[in-house]
Amino acid sequence: MPALPEGTPVPDDGALPGWVRPSPSAPDGAGRPFGVYVHVPFCSVRCGYCDFNTYTASELGGGANQAAYATTALREVDLAARVLDDAGLGSRPVSTVFFGGGTPTMLPAADLARILRGVDDTWGLADGAEVTTEANPDSVTPESLRLLADAGFTRVSFGMQSAVPHVLATLERTHDPRRVPDVVTWARDAGLDVSLDLIYGTPGESLEDWRTSLEAVLATGVDHVSAYALVVEPGTKMHAQVRRGELALPDEDDQAAKYELADDLLTEAGLGWYEVSNWARGPEHACRHNLAYWRGDDWWGIGPGAHSYVAGPAGGADAVAGIEGIEGIGHAGVRWWNVKHPRRYAALLESGASPGAGRELLTPAEARLERVLLGVRVREGLEIAALDPSRRSAVAGLVARGLVDGVAAVRDRVVLTRRGRLLADSVVRELTP
Template sequence: MPAFPDGEPAPETGELPAASSDGAAARPFAVYVHVPFCRVRCGYCDFNTYTASELGPGADRQDFAATLGREIALAQRVLAGFPARPLDTVFFGGGTPTLLPARDLAGMLATLRDAFGLASGAEITTEANPDTLTPAYAQALAAACFTRVSIGMQSADPHVLAILDRTHNPDNVASAVAAAKSAGLACSLDLIYGTPGESDESWRHSLETAIGHEPDHISAYALGIEEGTKLGAQVRRGLIDDVDPDVQADRYEIADAVLAAAGYDWYEVSNWARPGKECRHNVHYWKNSDWWGFGPGAHSHIGGTRFWNVKHPRAYAERLIRGVSPAHAREVLSPEAREEERIMLGIRLREGLSIPPTGKDAIPTLIADGLIDGAAAIKGRVVLTLRGRLLADRVTYALLGVR
C-alpha cells in the first residue's frame, strides 16, 4: 500500500490552502479534543499521554482549558473564510478527559460552541475512566450539553486488567454506566481482546458482562503490542507471550456472534451498536469528513489537507502563547491519495463503498474467496463479509490494484 509522506512544515499562521474550502458546505464538520493526562500510563498504551507528575506550570491540567482556548481562537480565524458550519460532533478523548474537573470540559465545549456553534442534535462525547465518572460528574456533563460517554472497561477479567496495567476497579464499570444513564447520557463501553493470558471463556465473560450493563454501543479492539511500551518490553524480554493473530481472529468472531445475538449490529469493523445508536463521530472519520483535532499531538483533516500538532504539552502551550499555530507539519493530499483514503477508510463501514475503477478486476476473486458480499457487488458496492472484516487489509490492497 502506498506510504504517505512525512509531511511538509505547517505555516505558523495555521493558514490552509485555498482549495480546502471547496465544497465545504456539503461536508459535516467535527471536532476532536485530545486531553493528554492519565493517572498512570497503561502498559499497552502508545497514545500521546502524560501523568500529572511529568508536566509543570503552563502545560499541566490546571492550565489546559485556557491553552486549548487559544487554539480554538486560532482555528476560528483560519476557518473564517469557510462556509459557516456548526459542529455536528465533538469528541473528547485522551488520555482520560474525566481527570479534569467537569467544569473544564464544560468550559471547553462552551468555547467551541461560541466559536462555531452546535448543530441541532449534535453528538457530544467524552471518554471516561470507570473510577472517575460519578453521578455528580455525569450530571454536570449533561448540564453542559454532553450527550454520551465512552467508558474504558477493557475487560471484566482482573488478570487481563493486571496485564494491561489497568488500575480501575472493575466493579465501578456498573456504577459509571448507572451514573451516565441517570443523567440521560448515552453510553458506550470499550473492550480489548487478545491479551496474553486471556482465554475464550474470559473473553466471553467480558462480552457478557458488558452486555449486561446494557450500553448503547460497544467497541472491541484487538490488542497491539507497540514499540516503546511497557508491554512491548515485556514481550521482547520473554516475560509474556506476544499476541497471536489467529487467536485474535477467533476472539473477533466470538465478539461478533455474542454481540449480534444480544441485538448489537456491527457498523464499522471494530464497533457494534443498537440500531440508531452508532457513534456519528466515528463515522465522520471513516467517511473522511472535515474535523479539527485540538490539543497536543492531535491530527486534523480539512478539505484534503491533513495537519498534526506538536506532541508535547509544553511545546504545544508555548507555541500558542507565542501566538503561532501548534501544527508541526501537514500533508496536502493529491486526488489520487484522497481516492486511496476513501477506499482504505470506507471499506471498514457496514455500508461499504462503490466499486473503485482500480478494483473492478479483483471483484470476482474477492467474492470467490468469501471476502465481500456477492449480492452487494452486483449492485456496484463492496461490502465486507465476516471473513472480509478479518482480512480487510487484503481487500484494500486488491481494490487499490496492489499485487
C-alpha cells in the same frame, strides 16, 4: 509513543492553502459536516500497552498543568476560528465533538464544559449534535456525569477493556471491574448514551476470559460496544516485555476466535456491526464522530499531537475524480498535526503562533486510497465505482473467496463479510493499486 509523521511546515499563523476555499457555487465547504476533536493528554497512570500521546503528572513536571489546560485549548479554538474564517469555511455548525485522550475526565467537569461552551460560542452546535467524552470507570462520579450532561454532552465512552482482574493487571488498568455497572447506571441516569470499550488478545487472556468480559458488557444493557484487538506497538512497556519473553502474544487464530465470539454474542443481543470494531443497537447509537472520520468529513483537532483534516473544494473523499481541473491542481485535501508535548503546545499558542508541527497535501490518488482503506470498514461499504479502474475486477475474486458480500457486489458495492472483516487489511491491499 510514536513519532509524528514527516510533512511540510505549517505557517506560523496556521493558514490553510488557498485552494481549499469553496467556490461561490458550493459555499461553506460544499456542505460537508464539520467536527471537532479535543485531545486531553493526561492520565493518572500510563498503561504498559498504550502508545497514545499521553502524560502523567510526574512526566510533565511543573509545566503544562491540568489546571491551565482549558484555557490553552480555547486559545486553539480561537486560532481555528480565524483560520477557517480566512479560508471561507468558518460558518458551518459543529456536527460532532469528541473529547479523547488520555483521560478527559481527569479534568474537572467544569473545564470540559468550558471547552465545549467555547466550541459552541465559536461555531455553534448543530441541532442534535453528538458530544462524546471518553472516561475511565474510576474517573467519574454521579455528580460529574450530571454536570457533563447539563453542559451539553450527550454520550460517554468508558474504557472498560476487560472484566477479568488478571487481564486488567496485565494491561496495567487501575479500575475495579465491579465498578463498571455502577458508572453505566450513573451515566444513563444523567441522560447520557453509553458505550463500553473492550480490548481482546491480551497476553494470558483465554477465550473464557473474553467471554466473561463480553457477558459483563451485555449485562449492563449498553447500546454501543467497541472491541479492538490489542496491538503491541514498539516503544511501549508491553513491547519490551514481549521482546524479553516475559509476556507471550496470542496467535492469529486466537484473535480470530475472539472476534467471532464477540460478533456472535453482540449480534444475538441485538447489537449489529456498523464498523469492523464497533457494534450498536441501532443507527441512532452509532458513534457519528468516528463515522465522520471514515467518511472523509472535515474536522479540527484541538490539543497536543491532535490531527486535523479539510478536504479540497471538490468535496473531499466523495468527489476526488475531476479535482485536477480546479485551482490547486493535484490536491484533494490537507491534513496537519500539532506538536506533541503539552508544554511546547501551550507555549506556541500563548505566543500567538499555530501549534502545527507539519502537514501533508493529499493528491487525488492518495485521497482515493484513503477512501478505500476507510470505506470498506463500514457496514454500508464502498461503491465499486470509487475503486481505481484497474482494481474493480478484483471484487469478483473477493466474492468467490467469501471476503466480500456477493449480493452487495451485484448492487455495485463492496461490503465485507465476517470473514472479510477478519482479513480487512488483505481486502484493502487487493482493492488498491
